[in-house]
Amino acid sequence: xxxxxxxxxxxxxxxxxxxxxxxRVTTSDDIEDRLSSALKRLKLRSGLLRRVAGVxxxxxWAPGEDSDDATVAAGKRALAEAGVDPSEVGLLINTxxxxxxxxxxxxxxxxxxxxxxxxxxNFDVANACLGFVNGMSLAASMIESGQIRYAIVVNGEDADxxxxxxxxxxxxxxxxxxxxxxxxxxLTLGSGSAAAVxxxxxxxxxxxxxxxxxTRAATQFHELCVGSVDGMFTDAKALLKGGLxxxxxxxxxxxxxxxxxxxxxxxxxxxxxxxxxxxxxxxxLDRDRVPTTFPQYGNxxxxxxxxxxxxxxxxxxxxDRVLLMGVGSGLNTAMMELAW
Numbered sequence: 001x002x003x004x005x006x007x008x009x010x011x012x013x014x015x016x017x018x019x020x021x022x023x024r025v026t027t028s029d030d031i032e033d034r035l036s037s038a039l040k041r042l043k044l045r046s047g048l049l050r051r052v053a054g055v056x057x058x059x060x061w062a063p064g065e066d067s068d069d070a071t072v073a074a075g076k077r078a079l080a081e082a083g084v085d086p087s088e089v090g091l092l093i094n095t096x097x098x099x100x101x102x103x104x105x106x107x108x109x110x111x112x113x114x115x116x117x118x119x120x121x122n123f124d125v126a127n128a129c130l131g132f133v134n135g136m137s138l139a140a141s142m143i144e145s146g147q148i149r150y151a152i153v154v155n156g157e158d159a160d161x162x163x164x165x166x167x168x169x170x171x172x173x174x175x176x177x178x179x180x181x182x183x184x185x186x187l188t189l190g191s192g193s194a195a196a197v198x199x200x201x202x203x204x205x206x207x208x209x210x211x212x213x214x215t216r217a218a219t220q221f222h223e224l225c226v227g228s229v230d231g232m233f234t235d236a237k238a239l240l241k242g243g244l245x246x247x248x249x250x251x252x253x254x255x256x257x258x259x260x261x262x263x264x265x266x267x268x269x270x271x272x273x274x275x276x277x278x279x280x281x282x283x284x285l286d287r288d289r290v291p292t293t294f295p296q297y298g299n300x301x302x303x304x305x306x307x308x309x310x311x312x313x314x315x316x317x318x319x320d321r322v323l324l325m326g327v328g329s330g331l332n333t334a335m336m337e338l339a340w
Contacts, residue, residue: 002249002253003216003253004214004215004216004250004253004254005214005215005216006212006213006214006254006257007137007140007141007212007213007214007215008211008212009140009141009144009209009210009211009212010144010201011144011200011201011202012140012143012144012198012199012200012201012209012210013198013199013200013201013204013207013208013209013210014136014196014197014207014208014209014210014338015081015082015083015084015150015197015198015199015204015207015208016078016079016081016082016196016197017078017194017195017196017197017306017309017310017313018074018075018077018078018081018194018195018196018310019074019192019193019194019195019303019306019307019310019311020070020071020073020074020077020192020193020194021059021070021192021193021297021307022059022060022061022062022065022070022191022192023059023062023065024059024060024061024062024065025057025058025059025060026057026058026059026060027056027057028047028049028050028055028056028057028058028187029050031049031163031167031187032046032047032048032049034167035167035170035171037171038170038171038175038180041173042175042176042177042180043177044177044180048184049187049188052184052272052274053184053188053272053273053274053294054272054273054274054276054292054294054295055188055272055294055295055298055299056295056296057295057296057298058159058188058189058190058191058296058297058298058300059190059191059192059297059298060159060160060163060190060191061158061160061191067096067098067156067157067158067191067193068100068106068109068110068113068156069113070156070192070193071094071096071110071154071155071156071193071194071195072110072113072114073193074154074156074193074194074195075113075114075152075195076114077195078152078195078196078197079114079152079197081197082150082197082199084150084197084199086114086115086116086117087116087117088149089114089116089117089120089150089151089152090119090120090121090142090147090148090149090150090151091120091121091122091142091147091148091150091151091152092107092110092111092114092116092120092121092122092123092151092152092153092154093107093122093123093124093125093135093138093139093151093152093153093154094106094107094110094122094123094124094125094135094154094155094156095124095125095126095127095131095132095134095135095153095154095155095302096124096126096131096154096155096156096157096301096302096303097126097128097129097131097157097301097302098156098157098158098301099124105122105123105124106124106156107122107123107124108122110122110154114152116152121148125138127302127328127330128225128301128302128328128329128330128332129269129299129301129302129326129327129328129329130269130302130326130327130328130332130333130334131155131301131302131328132153132155132194132196132302132303132305132306133213133302133305133324133326133334133336134215134334135153135155136153136196136198136210136336137213137215137334137336139151139153139198140198140210143198143199143200149199149200149203150197150198150199151197151198151199152195152196152197152198153195153196153198154193154194154195154196155193155194155195155301155302155303155306156192156193156194156303157189157190157191157192157193157300157301157302157303158191159189159190159191159298159300160191161229162186162189162227162228162229162230162231162232163186163187163189165229165230165231166183166186166187166231166232167187169183169231170183181236182233182234182235182236183231183232183233183234184234184236185225185232185234185236185299186227186231186232188271188272188294188298188299189232189298189299189300189301190298190299190300191300192297192300192303192307193303194303194306194307194310195306196306198210208322208338208339208340209338209339210336210337210338211337211338211339212336212337213258213324213334213335213336213337214250214253214254214257214258214334214335215250215332215333215334215335216246216249216250216253216332216333216334217330217331217332218242218245218246218330218331218332218333219330219331219332221238221239221242221330221331222329222330222331224238224239224242224329224331225239225329226329227329239329239331240274240275240278242331243275243327243331243333244278244279244282246327246331246332246333247279247282247283247325247327247333248282248283250333250335251283251335254335258337260323260335260337261284262286262321263289263321263322263323263337264289264316264320264321264322264340265289265290265291265312265316265320265321265322265323266285266289266290266322266323266325267291267305267308267309267312267322267323267324267325268290268305268308268325268326269299269304269305269325269326269327269328270292270293270294270297270298270299270300270304270305270307270308271294271299271304272294272299273292273294273295276290276292276294279325291308291311291312292308293307293308293311304326305324305326309322309324316340317340318340319339319340320339320340321337321338321339321340322337322338322339322340323335323336323337323338324336324337324338
């Protein structure tokens with residue numbers, strides 16, 4: 001079964017995007033120091049995270065900081081920058097992978113923290129690293145249909161527990177080289193929060209139009225990356241190949257409907273230098289138009305795309321074309337075009 005799912009929007013704009021980052025910096029050298037005995041035992045060279053993934057450091061929440069509180073802060077800033085009062089918001093979608101409990105939803109605490117009205121629909125949407133883009137698409141559909149005027153899409157990730165558990169496990173004597181590499185991706189994760197506010201384009205002519213995009217699934221690869229707070233286990237080579245094949249297939253089919261060959265900026269999900277370089281090569285992108293944040297922030301899951309977009313927004317000018325691109329475990333891919 002092949003083919004893309006295509007969505008187009010006529011009257012939806014991104015009004016603002018904001019991020020909140022932890023203050024604690026954890027370098028890759030710090031992590032490898034903690035893993036020094038395992039690296040020595042398995043005869044793995046130091047500098048693995050920097051050399052293979054290109055991740056120099058990542059952020060972790062410091063004492064007194066919390067991913068939910070940071071998400072609320074990002075949301076309040078995004079609403080203020082959009083000029084939207086919380087009382088006007090009709091929808092909140094939380095897209096976080098991180099959750100402290102199974103229920104209630106993460107969205108309810110964020111709804112309360114943002115001071116949204118009782119009429120504001122709120123729920124979680126989880127789809128690995130594609131959650132934020134999926135959330136934006138769902139919110140745009142509800143705005144376009146007239147159900148709501150404003151939506152806020154949020155995300156907050158906390159990588160502390162999974163990294164602590166992973167390091168503890170990798171230090172065990174029974175972990176071999178293959179086992180170590182299957183958990184390597186967990187060591188590249190970082191923490192952070194982001195929020196975006198969407199509204200009607202005809203009410204906000206200065207907004208950034210959301211034109212639409214495509215999604216595509218290759219769910220036969222659903223076992224290539226499986227994670228929980230206990231750990232994330234990945235077949236890195238198969239995941240990279242499957243992800244690239246999926247992106248290229250989606251890209252080629254989308255070219256019949258969308259002209260994405262010369263965008264002004266490509267905001268990709270931030271994984272590693274290997275993944276970024278592979279996507280740039282496979283889709284023949286202009287490398288200078290593909291900003292990266294993973295060297296400083298690591299892979300912040302669904303928050304990676306809005307964090308990177310927030311960092312780039314000051315350099316974007318009216319009329320620029322921006323493509324959001326991501327691949328999520330499962331596998332799924334999504335691409336969404338913005339007219340800045």
